[in-house]
Amino acid sequence: MSSPIVVCDTVDSFHTFSPTEPWWTETVWFGAWIPEAAITIYFYNWFRPVLGIYGGGCLVWDAKGYLPWDAPVYRYDVNAPITSPVDLRDMSLPGGNWLKSVETGLVYDMGYESPGVRLDMRFTGLLPAEETSAHGTSEFFAGHIDQPGHYTGTLELDGKRWNIDCHGIRDRSWGPRIIGDDIRLGYCHGQSADFAFLAYSKPGGEREPVFKGYVMQDGIKSMVKEGHRRVCYHGGELRWIEVQLLDELGRSVEIRGRPINRFVYLPYANLVCWLFLMEWEGPTGVLYGEEQDAWSTALWRNRREIPAA
Numbered sequence: 001m002s003s004p005i006v007v008c009d010t011v012d013s014f015h016t017f018s019p020t021e022p023w024w025t026e027t028v029w030f031g032a033w034i035p036e037a038a039i040t041i042y043f044y045n046w047f048r049p050v051l052g053i054y055g056g057g058c059l060v061w062d063a064k065g066y067l068p069w070d071a072p073v074y075r076y077d078v079n080a081p082i083t084s085p086v087d088l089r090d091m092s093l094p095g096g097n098w099l100k101s102v103e104t105g106l107v108y109d110m111g112y113e114s115p116g117v118r119l120d121m122r123f124t125g126l127l128p129a130e131e132t133s134a135h136g137t138s139e140f141f142a143g144h145i146d147q148p149g150h151y152t153g154t155l156e157l158d159g160k161r162w163n164i165d166c167h168g169i170r171d172r173s174w175g176p177r178i179i180g181d182d183i184r185l186g187y188c189h190g191q192s193a194d195f196a197f198l199a200y201s202k203p204g205g206e207r208e209p210v211f212k213g214y215v216m217q218d219g220i221k222s223m224v225k226e227g228h229r230r231v232c233y234h235g236g237e238l239r240w241i242e243v244q245l246l247d248e249l250g251r252s253v254e255i256r257g258r259p260i261n262r263f264v265y266l267p268y269a270n271l272v273c274w275l276f277l278m279e280w281e282g283p284t285g286v287l288y289g290e291e292q293d294a295w296s297t298a299l300w301r302n303r304r305e306i307p308a309a
Contacts, residue, residue, distance in 0.1 A: 005017075006085055011129045012089045012101040012105065015143065015174045017049055022051055024049060024050055024174075025174070026049070027056075027173045028088060029045075030121070032151040032153075034162050035166065035277070038062050038261045039061070039162065040061055040261060040263065041060050043097060043121070044267075045097055052081060053082060054082055054086070055076070055079060056095075057077050057095045058073055058075050058097060059076065060073035061263045063262075068263075071263070073117050074265075075112070088101070102122075105125070105128055107125070108123045108170070110123070111153075117156065123150070125149040126147075126150065127216065136212055137185065139179070139180060140175075140177055143174045144171065144172065144174075145171055146171050146189075147170050148198075148216060149169070149170060149191075150166075150193075151164055151165070151168050166288060169191060169289065177268070179268050180270075183294060184204070184299055186200070186231075186293060188243065188291045189289040190280040190282060191288070192282070192284060192286075194218070195282050197214065197243070197253065199213040199229065199243055199245060203293070207230060208228060208229040208230070210243070214247070215247040217284075222251065224246070224247055226246050227244055227245035229241060229242065238291070241256070254283070257289075258278065262275065262277075272294070272300050273295075276290060276291040276292075276293075278290055
């Protein structure tokens with residue numbers, strides 16, 4: 001029996017899925033930061049329409065702790081039942097997340113509210129939404145969008161009000177998502193008003209190959225042709241990352257960053273993600289973004305080097 005999912009096959013809505021594909025998953029994610037306070041804000045939900053369940057929620061953390069139970073906000077539902085129609089273009093979930101598409105593929109309002117917490121945020125894309133190839137990441141999605149943009153809004157937390165005014169990224173994905181025992185993926189990005197980059201990499205060795213991503217400079221976005229990363233850990237903690245990218249327009253860029261917070265959680269069973277808010281130095285100056293370091297739990301148990309302690 002199918003769940004009450006509103007399917008319209010657009011960048012802002014659910015996509016057609018087969019009732020015989022139980023692992024079909026759709027996700028919606030927005031990530032913003034308050035760099036001066038080393039605060040990261042996650043608005044994230046995933047849906048498995050064939051199974052009739054959803055998960056995710058609102059997460060807020062800073063540099064004072066890296067475990068979910070120490071985070072100022074960690075409302076993360078798992079396997080909650082989809083009991084009423086859900087339309088990603090105008091969504092309100094029992095867990096507290098709400099999302100509204102203001103301008104298709106470009107502008108979104110969202111928020112979350114629970115005792116002691118209120119989030120109101122708008123995302124405005126810097127460029128139109130474009131679908132990303134599933135090459136190298138087919139275990140996570142069949143279709144995907146990585147879009148740089150500008151976040152504005154407010155976060156009220158334990159009686160204190162924070163203004164949100166940052167450049168960041170949002171993503172959407174859809175397709176079968178099966179988390180096996182061999183996943184190892186690096187996903188780093190940074191955004192400012194005049195420069196943005198994204199790099200997917202396969203960690204391991206001194207020079208990690210970048211196999212997918214983009215560079216946005218002077219208002220022009222171009223896909224990555226080739227690139228690599230160097231990642232430095234010391235004493236089990238991430239110290240810095242260097243990224244070198246060459247895009248299809250022949251533009252070569254170098255970016256170096258350092259973490260200003262860290263967080264770890266399991267968004268899905270069998271997948272552990274270390275998340276770092278990064279302060280990058282790029283060709284146009286300072287910008288902020290992330291390092292997402294994803295591991296299958298089987299690989300994490302057998303790791304030789306500990307990314308965080």
